[in-house]
Amino acid sequence: MVTAKAWVLKKHFEGFPKTSDFDLKKIELPNLKDGELLLESVFLSVDPYMRPYSQRDMKEGDIMIGTQVARIIESKNPAFTVGAFVVARSGWRTHAISDGKDLQRLPSSWPESLPKSLALGTVGMPGLTAYFGLLEVCKVKPGETVLVNAAAGAVGSVVGQLAKIGGCKVVGSAGSDDKVAYLKKIGFDEAFNYKTVTSLDEALRKASPDGYDCFFDNVGGEFASIAINQMKKYGRIAVCGAISQYNDSMPQKGPYVQVPMIFKELQMEGFIVTRWNNRWEEGLKALLKWVVEGKVKYHEQVTEGFENMPTAFIGMLKGENLGKAIVKV
Numbered sequence: 001m002v003t004a005k006a007w008v009l010k011k012h013f014e015g016f017p018k019t020s021d022f023d024l025k026k027i028e029l030p031n032l033k034d035g036e037l038l039l040e041s042v043f044l045s046v047d048p049y050m051r052p053y054s055q056r057d058m059k060e061g062d063i064m065i066g067t068q069v070a071r072i073i074e075s076k077n078p079a080f081t082v083g084a085f086v087v088a089r090s091g092w093r094t095h096a097i098s099d100g101k102d103l104q105r106l107p108s109s110w111p112e113s114l115p116k117s118l119a120l121g122t123v124g125m126p127g128l129t130a131y132f133g134l135l136e137v138c139k140v141k142p143g144e145t146v147l148v149n150a151a152a153g154a155v156g157s158v159v160g161q162l163a164k165i166g167g168c169k170v171v172g173s174a175g176s177d178d179k180v181a182y183l184k185k186i187g188f189d190e191a192f193n194y195k196t197v198t199s200l201d202e203a204l205r206k207a208s209p210d211g212y213d214c215f216f217d218n219v220g221g222e223f224a225s226i227a228i229n230q231m232k233k234y235g236r237i238a239v240c241g242a243i244s245q246y247n248d249s250m251p252q253k254g255p256y257v258q259v260p261m262i263f264k265e266l267q268m269e270g271f272i273v274t275r276w277n278n279r280w281e282e283g284l285k286a287l288l289k290w291v292v293e294g295k296v297k298y299h300e301q302v303t304e305g306f307e308n309m310p311t312a313f314i315g316m317l318k319g320e321n322l323g324k325a326i327v328k329v
């Protein structure tokens with residue numbers, strides 16, 4: 001018998017999550033049935049979506065939702081061999097039993113030297129979000145100017161680098177000087193710390209006096225309300241996330257977007273990366289190739305220890321991560 005550890009949502013979040021909102025439980029797992037396999041989490045992801053989704057999709061006492069890179073440690077499923085690694089959606093837990101239906105194998109061309117945790121970030125759901133959001137929603141063209149916020153994060157850092165590969169000028173915003181330095185190191189043309197600029201409007205105008213063709217929005221809120229006024233005519237806004245709003249106890253009341261939308265004849269489209277579920281293999285193959293070629297750089301914020309999952313999650317929401325926030329069991 002294997003005893004799994006799992007983090008459950010003890011109490012729905014009010015504002016920013018607190019460590020006291022979580023409870024660590026032990027779960028005795030039964031023996032495998034035919035067709036089942038036993039997974040041991042190696043790396044777990046903490047993502048912003050967990051904040052709004054927990055409110056919408058979870059009840060108190062549920063195991064926190066989430067994905068992990070897991071090693072198969074026992075198998076009664078001929079399609080999966082012991083020792084293989086998969087991406088699972090088993091939630092915040094050290095061990096899980098799967099029937100193999102909801103597992104993603106790592107691409108067969110995954111180099112031994114490449115950290116498998118990248119399957120949760122640059123070569124995983126966040127990277128795919130950047131890939132499809134940029135190519136299918138922004139539809140960027142060479143020579144255009146792209147703005148991305150939360151640019152030093154899992155999604156934003158890939159957006160900027162893919163836009164550079166696509167021949168664009170790229171402007172990024174992030175919440176620390178270290179993150180701004182990182183953005184310049186990975187090829188952003190302009191980058192600024194939105195927390196310290198005297199005026200966001202001026203910082204955006206200075207970075208691109210002609211404005212922006214595409215705005216890849218990860219943040220929403222006041223940033224988006226200001227940035228929309230600097231879009232070029234016929235610009236496109238990809239609404240990827242609104243992390244500045246996820247922890248609001250009361251909804252923010254911002255300026256309204258209709259006037260700039262009309263006068264600049266803008267397109268604004270929200271999206272969820274699962275829209276392209278049937279093309280994830282295409283995206284992962286492209287992302288892996290760019291990473292192996294060194295054209296897409298990555299950084300991971302690794303927190304050691306399963307017991308530190310809540311801290312890693314809260315830290316990511318507060319901007320303590322540079323690159324993809326990961327927990328190493």
Ligand SMILES: NC(=O)C1=CN([C@@H]2O[C@H](COP(=O)(O)OP(=O)(O)OC[C@H]3O[C@@H](n4cnc5c(N)ncnc54)[C@H](OP(=O)(O)O)[C@@H]3O)[C@@H](O)[C@H]2O)C=CC1
Pocket residue numbers: 047048049125126129149150151152153154155156173174175176179218219239240241242243244245271272273274316317318319320321322323324325
């Ligand atoms: N639509 C989709 O399918 C998907 C959407 N997303 C969304 O993309 C966004 C980025 O996700 P991801 O890359 O995983 O996370 P990140 O790795 O970027 O981490 C979150 C970052 O958000 C920034 N942030 C937090 N609070 C604020 C705030 N109040 N104002 C401005 N920035 C803030 C912080 O960076 P900083 O230092 O810059 O403040 C923090 O590091 C999120 O909104 C997420 O919900 C992600 C995956 C899929």
Ligand SMILES: O=C(O)CCC[C@H](O)\C=C/C=C/C=C/C(=O)C/C=C\CCCCCO
Pocket residue numbers: 048049052053056065066067089125240241242272273274
């Ligand atoms: O296990 C699950 O079901 C979650 C799987 C997540 C997965 O890896 C795929 C998609 C992730 C999408 C993320 C989307 C965002 O981050 C956007 C977040 C929130 C938008 C507002 C949601 C409002 C809910 O009330």
